[in-house]
Amino acid sequence: MYDSIVHMDSVLFGAYNTCDTVTMASCFSEDIEFYHDQGGLMTNKDSLMLATKNNICGKVTRVLVSGSIEVYPIANYGAIEMGQHYFINNREPKPKYPSIGKFVHTWKKETAGWKLTRVISLH
Secondary structure, eight states: OOOHHHHHHHHHHHHHHTTOOOHHHHHHEEEEEEEEEETTEEHHHHHHHHHHHHHHTTEEEEEEOOTOOOTEEETTEEEEEEEEEEHHEEEEHSSSSSEEEEEEEEEETTTTEEEEEEEEEEE
16 A cells, blocks of 8 residues: 555656646545645645646645655545645745645545545644
8 A cells, every 4th residue: 555655646746746737637536625724625636736736836846855755545435645745836946945745635545546536744
């Protein structure tokens, strides 16, 4: 399970970093809940994808803190992924000491594969 979730994290944020919104959208469930400590709550997948396109694409790169991912199985549902990452504003000089944030992702195991149902992003 750990390897599957780490792989899905890589797929999701590989798409995030290259503005592949089709792949990114395929990682989210239709009933996504995205909690952001600064931006609030988003519960509409289309709105989340539009916000990503308008505010992230070409402007921000996500970097995973190596070795920070933890995965915990959730019986009859999927898994919880927790970890640390930081974001680089591509329009500014790369910071020497970036601000590290934490995240909690809830992944649901569906017939079609893993889908991200809940995101908590803390900076």
